[in-house]
Amino acid sequence: MKIRLIAALVLMGGGLALVGCGDSGGTQMExxxxxxxxxxxxxxxxxxxxxxRGVAHLIADAQRKMEEAxxxxxxxxxxxxxxxxxAHAKEMQQAQMRLATAMGALAMRDQAALRIISDxxxxxxxxx
Numbered sequence: 545m546k547i548r549l550i551a552a553l554v555l556m557g558g559g560l561a562l563v564g565c566g567d568s569g570g571t572q573m574e575x576x577x578x579x580x581x582x583x584x585x586x587x588x589x590x591x592x593x594x595x596x597r598g599v600a601h602l603i604a605d606a607q608r609k610m611e612e613a614x615x616x617x618x619x620x621x622x623x624x625x626x627x628x629x630x631a632h633a634k635e636m637q638q639a640q641m642r643l644a645t646a647m648g649a650l651a652m653r654d655q656a657a658l659r660i661i662s663d664x665x666x667x668x669x670x671x672x
Contacts, residue, residue: 569620572613573632579606580639587646587661596657600664607668 583606586599617625629636647665650658 569617569624569628570631572616573628573636575613576610577632577635577639579610580636580643582606583665584639584642584646587643587650590650590654590657590661592654593656593660596654596660599661603661603664603668607664610668 583603586602590596590599
């Protein structure tokens, strides 16, 4: 269960990393990485279910920002998205790894808190 969850998070983040864009798309990619880092920061601080519920609200806010960024990418060509993905690949990979590491550590500390956060994470946008 824990390994599947972590793998799903890494794959989800990988999907985000595959999306790129031109100049304004670069800003959108920075939004994705920034929000994943913000979530990782919060998950690292979770000590109980109450903390996890607070992080779930933060994740919902991050999802809204990521969805807005995703919509901004829709009008761009595949080539523009590919260029931005390449330009921001390292940043995205680092954010994904931080988030996966934070979730893995939480899995070892508190399964109930992990479920709360995982339920909210499952709603995060998947970018095509």
